[in-house]
Amino acid sequence: METKLRMDAALFQVMDNEGNFDKELEPEIPKDRLIRMYRVMQTVRMFENIAMGLQRQGRIGFYIGAGGQEACSVGSTAALKDSDWIFPAYREPGALLLRGETVLQLFHQLFGNENDYNKGRQMPNHFNSRDKNIATPSSPIATQIPHAVGMAIAAKMRKTGDIALTYFGDGATSENDFHSGMNFAGIFDAPVIMFCQNNGYAISLPTRRQTRAETLAQKAIAYGIPGERVDGNDILAVYSVTRKAVERARKGGGPTMIEAITYRIGPHSSSDDPTKYRDKSEVDEWMKKEPIRRMRGYLIKKGIWNDDKEKELLEEIDAEIRSAVKVAEGIAKPPIETIFENVYEEMPWHLKEQMEETVSRYGKNYRGG
């Protein structure tokens, strides 16, 4: 059978692996903002190294990393306004940090302590921040995509000017909710950006086993939506492509799907061994395209970065993370009453009864021994 529809599978790039950049394509981002973006990328990576260690020591229950994918969330979030809504999956701590959420707050979530926004109810890495317009993720895949579309339709109805961006992975494009979201987004002309971080694997399964399609972005064609492909390890390219989608959405031009080609350096989570399903040579090859090194190369070539600044930055971030771990680990668990709160706005009788029985067994405001 002849393939009737094809899209250009070429990736949009602004810089090469060494940070040499195309002046024509280089986006205009103020120097302080660039350094902030770089800082967030480094923070995500260092945060992950320490958090994975905490998991190995049994101090947190689980960890799911974003290493190697930092340019995707940081570059795209940088193209939004802080008032726009983000519907994340679980590899986007960069989005939260760029919007000013603190490292300490993320550790509150990992430890599930009293200061955690989720009150200790979710596994590590299910970060949300109401204050930063970052919605609450779940573990089932792709379920957030229709929410982003609904929020975007509502924003359009209310004429607030807000748009939505939702993150998901390559595996999510096989889920029913991806189809639901894409189809509704197209029909209702929703100001939403579908940002797919294609890191090549859904846990162990390579993308070629998710679809026979040559690209994921081409799925957008069937929904009547523009699809873009971008080098997801090139933060300038991610920023520019997202910026274009943001402008389209803001002007009433509707949704865009972006497929960002990236790679996770580490395992899917603290619970798998990636050497079982991918070769070391593949990882080595991708390390040459690693996004933090590329951005550092760019900043140096721009003349706004050097080794001294790098050293100072890494020391600062390291100190911030270590102090946050210490503080967050020392904060008490949420009291057991919180098990029963926020199921409904008002607690119904049967939950009150269960809470009272539990409190009578453990004591009021019990937080563990």
Next chain:
Amino acid sequence: MVAETLLQAVNDALRTEMEADDRVVLIGEDVGKDGGVFRATEGLINTFGPERVMDAPLNEAGIIGVATGMAMYGMRPVAEIQFMDFIYPGFDQIVSEASKIRYRSGGTYTVPMVIRTPYGGGIKGGIYHSQSTEAYFTHLPGVKVVSPSTPYDAKGLLIASIRDPDVVIFLEPKRVYRSFREEVPEGDYTVPLGKAKTARKGKDVTLVSYGASVHTCIQAAEEASREGISAEVIDLRTLLPIDIETLLASVNRTGRLIVVNEANKFGSFAGEISALVAERAIDVLSAPIYRISGFDTPFSYTWESVFMPDAAKVLEYIRKAVNY
């Protein structure tokens, strides 16, 4: 006051709330020009326009998921699922998402949304237009489950559901949609969620039901009265959270309990009602608790009248309980 069917009362409630609050929007299949396959939304698109009466593509996960996102942003969406039998593609959006968003975000995001759907048999709907699967939802923390049996309650409960800050699954007994009219106040009033109603007073046996089966119970109770048996009928109206006080007060007076619904019997909400009463009032019971439900088979087209509990069957159990 105006005499309305239950279906008209639903339409009246939607119109009343859409006029009062511009955050209220409808989304569902054929809810626009067609006015819904049962005509529950008839005429609303003419008043409120296609932006607020959203004809959705055929995709229940999308309808419920999109409505969830709208609700998170501050709208008050009312999603219509054409038949309860078709809700399952959207089940994950209810189970994993809408019902848990308040909890998993520590109360910072909420989903004030209603999902309306017709349920139950009696319209010659066969397997896929007749089922009563409310137990899937009463098992789920984070949702409220409501089912009216009369036009007055339908309007008041639906308005209360739209104003409720939580996810409400609003089950409309389709067999009763056009079966009778009742005086319904014009404009705005609410019937509170979580409060049962004593549909008929009695002293010998308590019949507990909801939705269409309430009428079966009332009919059986009237027949029983001719035999000198006084049966009380409790219409739960809200299944979750259940009004345990009204239920126990009745059983404490009568000492007998029969639960009637159309759902498959095994694991149905009738079992939960029975267990609640057994745990709290077994001492007052002078007969076993009986459940009269649908069979543990898929629904039948040809034999729907046998599948669904009828007044004769309820009457048999009333006699059985009283003579135990």
